[in-house]
Amino acid sequence: MDQKKYAKLEQGITPKPPILKNCIKAFLVGGAFCLVAQFIALFYMTFFDFTERTASNPTVATMIFISMLLTGFGLYKKIGQIGGAGASVPITGFGNAVVSAAIEHKSEGYVLGVGGNIFKLAGSVILFGVFSAFLVALVKTILVKLGVVSW
Amino acid sequence: MFSIYITSFIVGGLICVIGQLMFDVAKMTPAHTLCTLVVAGSILDGFGLYEPLIDFAGTGATIPITSFGNALTHGALAEAEKHGLIGVLTGMFEVTSSGISAAILFGFIASFIFKPKGNL
Numbered sequence: 001m002d003q004k005k006y007a008k009l010e011q012g013i014t015p016k017p018p019i020l021k022n023c024i025k026a027f028l029v030g031g032a033f034c035l036v037a038q039f040i041a042l043f044y045m046t047f048f049d050f051t052e053r054t055a056s057n058p059t060v061a062t063m064i065f066i067s068m069l070l071t072g073f074g075l076y077k078k079i080g081q082i083g084g085a086g087a088s089v090p091i092t093g094f095g096n097a098v099v100s101a102a103i104e105h106k107s108e109g110y111v112l113g114v115g116g117n118i119f120k121l122a123g124s125v126i127l128f129g130v131f132s133a134f135l136v137a138l139v140k141t142i143l144v145k146l147g148v149v150s151w
Numbered sequence: 152m153f154s155i156y157i158t159s160f161i162v163g164g165l166i167c168v169i170g171q172l173m174f175d176v177a178k179m180t181p182a183h184t185l186c187t188l189v190v191a192g193s194i195l196d197g198f199g200l201y202e203p204l205i206d207f208a209g210t211g212a213t214i215p216i217t218s219f220g221n222a223l224t225h226g227a228l229a230e231a232e233k234h235g236l237i238g239v240l241t242g243m244f245e246v247t248s249s250g251i252s253a254a255i256l257f258g259f260i261a262s263f264i265f266k267p268k269g270n271l
Contacts, residue, residue: 017174019175019176023172025171026168026170026171027164027168028164030163030170031160031161032160033214034159034160034164034208034211035159035160035163037210037213038159039156040210041209052209056205057246057249058249060213060214060250061252061253063214064250068260071261071265072265073265084170084171085167085168085169085171085173085181085184086167086171088184089185089188090163091214091216091218094254095253095257095258098254098257098258099254099257099261101258102258102259102262103262103265103266105262114258114259114262118255118259124182125182125216125219128186128190129219130243132189132193132220132223132224133193133220133224134227134239134243136194136196136224136227137197137228137231137239138236140197140228140231141235141236141238145235151232
């Protein structure tokens with residue numbers, strides 16, 4: 001059996017993921033994370049000197065703190081099993097990737113284990129984020145300098 | 152005032168649904184999905200489309216990982232506006248510093264406190 005035939009056979013046999021059900025779960029879990037964050041933003045706007053725009057920075061940090069607790073107590077994995085992308089797309093999923101990598105590699109020591117592996121999972125997001133931001137900003141800056149578009 | 156809670160829930164949920172469709176329909180790995188979403192966020196900000204979404208949905212737009220790409224591009228563009236091309240490099244982490252530093256800090260703290268449980 002060649003590889004193509006095998007891939008076709010595998011496709012036929014593997015059960016199809018319940019797409020609609022998964023999407024509804026992702027919608028509810030992801031939406032719930034954003035809703036919680038909105039209340040945290042309200043907290044920062046009411047009790048501290050933050051505007052609607054600047055409140056997003058401490059809100060993100062707080063969400064990552066929550067994600068640290070959820071990951072540490074082993075709850076984030078369960079949320080991920082229910083929510084799928086609803087758990088990995090919000091910034092808490094990024095936090096979970098960093099925190100879980102740090103905890104899991106603790107046994108190899110703090111410098112080589114934690115330090116060396118903390119961005120093992122989240123590194124690709126940072127790499128492609130920085131690279132695409134660089135390209136987009138570079139192109140836009142050049143276009144503005146040439147007078148094609150404005151800021 | 153209260154409509155922001157509804158739009159936040161719906162927009163945040165919809166971005167996660169896009170991610171779920173990339174998992175299930177396009178058969179992408181979680182890492183590929185997240186990278187694609189980050190790149191999409193940064194391109195959207197290049198066209199100036201992400202800021203209106205934040206005004207409309209609040210945390211529904213700032214909490215999904217797309218906002219990470221948006222924040223990187225936004226910082227780079229804001230600095231480029233002031234200092235020209237070199238600002239693209241120097242301004243990149245200006246806006247998004249809280250997310251990265253919080254992740255590093257809390258990740259390190261967590262490695263002191265918690266025991267490994269096979270979370271990866």
